[in-house]
Amino acid sequence: MEYTPHYNLTSFMKDLKTIVNYSKSKGFIFPSSEIYGGFSAIYDFGPLGTELKNNVKHLWWKEMVWENKNVVGLDSSIFMHPKIWEASGHVSGFSDPLVECQSCNTRIRVDHALEDQGVEADDKMTQEEITQLFEKHKAQITCPECKASSFTSPRQFNLLVKSNLGNFTEDMNKSPVYLRGETCQGIYVNFLNVLNSMRVKVPFGIAQIGKAFRNEVTARQFVFRTREFEQMEFQYFTHPKDDIEEYEKLKKERWNFWIKMGLSEKNLQWKRHPKLAFYAKDAYDIEYNYPIGWKELEGVHARGNYDLSQHDKFSEAKITYTDPVTKETFTPHVAEASSGVERAVFAILCEAYTHEELDNGESRIVMKFNKQLAPIKVAVLPLLSSNSDLVKKANEIFDTLRSKFMCQFDVTGSIGKRYRRQDEIGTPLCITIDFDTLKDNTVTIRDRDSMKQQRISVDKLESLLREELS
Numbered sequence: 096m097e098y099t100p101h102y103n104l105t106s107f108m109k110d111l112k113t114i115v116n117y118s119k120s121k122g123f124i125f126p127s128s129e130i131y132g133g134f135s136a137i138y139d140f141g142p143l144g145t146e147l148k149n150n151v152k153h154l155w156w157k158e159m160v161w162e163n164k165n166v167v168g169l170d171s172s173i174f175m176h177p178k179i180w181e182a183s184g185h186v187s188g189f190s191d192p193l194v195e196c197q198s199c200n201t202r203i204r205v206d207h208a209l210e211d212q213g214v215e216a217d218d219k220m221t222q223e224e225i226t227q228l229f230e231k232h233k234a235q236i237t238c239p240e241c242k243a244s245s246f247t248s249p250r251q252f253n254l255l256v257k258s259n260l261g262n263f264t265e266d267m268n269k270s271p272v273y274l275r276g277e278t279c280q281g282i283y284v285n286f287l288n289v290l291n292s293m294r295v296k297v298p299f300g301i302a303q304i305g306k307a308f309r310n311e312v313t314a315r316q317f318v319f320r321t322r323e324f325e326q327m328e329f330q331y332f333t334h335p336k337d338d339i340e341e342y343e344k345l346k347k348e349r350w351n352f353w354i355k356m357g358l359s360e361k362n363l364q365w366k367r368h369p370k371l372a373f374y375a376k377d378a379y380d381i382e383y384n385y386p387i388g389w390k391e392l393e394g395v396h397a398r399g400n401y402d403l404s405q406h407d408k409f410s411e412a413k414i415t416y417t418d419p420v421t422k423e424t425f426t427p428h429v430a431e432a433s434s435g436v437e438r439a440v441f442a443i444l445c446e447a448y449t450h451e452e453l454d455n456g457e458s459r460i461v462m463k464f465n466k467q468l469a470p471i472k473v474a475v476l477p478l479l480s481s482n483s484d485l486v487k488k489a490n491e492i493f494d495t496l497r498s499k500f501m502c503q504f505d506v507t508g509s510i511g512k513r514y515r516r517q518d519e520i521g522t523p524l525c526i527t528i529d530f531d532t533l534k535d536n537t538v539t540i541r542d543r544d545s546m547k548q549q550r551i552s553v554d555k556l557e558s559l560l561r562e563e564l565s
C-alpha cells in the first residue's frame with residue numbers, strides 16, 4: 096500500500112538534544128569514553144556514523160581529486176617538525192582569548208561570549224582590542240554554568256596540542272612537538288616533493304583529508320567543536336595574477352558541493368571575515384544553520400603567497416616555481432578550501448532528519464539523506480522470519496548484493512516495522528522477498544521517500560540498484 100505524506104514537518108524538533116539523542120540511539124555518534132564518565136569535546140563515530148563519514152570523505156575526494164585533471168592527493172603525517180608550527184605562526188599566534196568565571200572557574204571564549212551579545216569579535220583582534228571590547232560589554236555577560244558575572248581579564252590560550260614524542264627529558268615544555276593543528280601545513284611543506292615527483296604545472300592543487308587537534312574551549316556544541324577532528328583541505332597553487340579568479344571559481348564549486356550533499360540553499364550562507372589577516376586577499380566562510388545557530392562549515396580563503404614564503408624563510412628550501420615556457424620564477428599564490436568532516440556530518444544529520452505525518456494517521460521519522468551518503472544503501476527483508484524458504488532465498492539475494500552495496504539483512508518484526516526502522520536510518524531502498532519470489536523470482540523494491548513499491552525480476556536487481564543509487 097502506498098502512503099502519500101500530507102505534510103512534511105522538516106523542522107520538527109530539530110533541536111540539538113533531538114539530534115544528539117538520535118545520533119547516539121541509532122549508532123551514528125557516541126560520546127567518547129562514556130563508561131568512564133565521558134571525555135570532554137571528543138566523540139566516537141558508531142557503525143552508521145562511520146559509513147556516513149566515509150561516504151562524505153569519498154564524495155569530497157572524488158570531486159576534488161578524481162574529477163580534476165590537475166589535482167593530486169596527499170596523506171602527510173600528524174607529527175611534523177616543530178619548526179613548521181613556528182613558520183606557520185601557530186606557536187606565537189594560534190590562540191583564543193579566554194576569561195575564567197571567578198565563581199566556578201569555567202573558562203569561556205571571549206569572542207563567543209561577545210557574539211552571544213550580538214557583538215562582532217574576530218581572531219585577528221589584538222589582545223588590547225579584545226580586552227577593551229570585553230570590558231565594554233562584560234556587564235551583560237554571565238557564566239553559562241553558574242550564571243555569575245565576575246570574570247578574570249582576557250588572556251590568550253594557545254590551541255596547539257603538545258606531545259612528548261621522542262622527548263626523553265622530564266619537561267615536555269622544553270622542546271615540545273605538536274599534534275598538527277591543521278592539515279594544510281603538510282601540503283605546503285610537500286609542495287616541492289609533489290612538484291618534482293608528479294609532473295604538475297601551476298596552476299595545480301593538492302588535497303588532503305586527515306586528523307587535526309586543537310585544545311578548544313567548548314561548551315555543549317556536540318561535534319561542531321571538538322578537540323580531535325578531521326579536516327578536508329584543498330590548496331590550489333596559482334600564478335599571482337590569477338589568484339582571485341581561481342578563488343572565485345573555488346567559492347562557487349564549494350557552495351555547489353554542499354548543495355549536492357543535500358544541504359538546502361536556505362540553510363547555507365556566505366559570511367565574509369570581518370577583518371582579514373595582513374597577508375590575505377579575501378576570506379569567506381560557508382555557514383550552516385545548525386541547531387546552535389549559523390556557524391562555519393567551511394572556510395574559503397585567498398591566502399596570497401604567505402604560507403609558501405614562510406616555509407621558504409624558515410626552512411633550508413627555496414620554495415619557488417619556474418614556469419617551463421615563460422621561464423618566469425615566482426612564489427605561487429594559494430586559494431584554499433578547508434572544511435571539517437564532523438561539521439559536515441552534523442549538518443547532514445540535521446538536514447536529513449524529517450518527521451512526516453502520513454495520510455493513514457501514522458507518522459514516521461525518515462532520514463532523507465542524499466542516496467550516495469546513506470550509510471546503508473539496501474535492506475533485504477524476508478516477509479516472514481518463520482518461513483525457512485523465504486529466509487533462504489533472501490539470504491541468497493543478500494549474498495549477491497553485499498559486496499557491491501552496503502546492505503543490511505533484517506528479519507525481526509513485522510514488515511511495516513522493518514520499513515520504519517530503515518526509514519529512521521535513511522536506507523534508500525528496501526527489497527522484500529515474499530511467496531511470489533519463490534514462484535517467479537521477482538521481489539518488491541520500496542523507495543524510502545515516496546514509499547512507492549515496484550516489482551522487479553531478481554536478474555535485473557543489480558542494474559536497477561546501480562541506477563537508483565547513483
Ligand code: ATP
Nearest residue numbers: 311319320321324326391392393394433434435438
Ligand atoms: P572556528 O572559527 O569555528 O573555530 P576556524 O576558523 O578556526 O573555525 P579553520 O581553522 O578555518 O577553522 O578550520 C577549517 C575547518 O575545520 C572549519 O571550517 C571547520 O569545519 C573545521 N574545524 C575547525 N576547528 C574545528 C573543531 N574544533 N572541531 C571540528 N571542526 C573544526
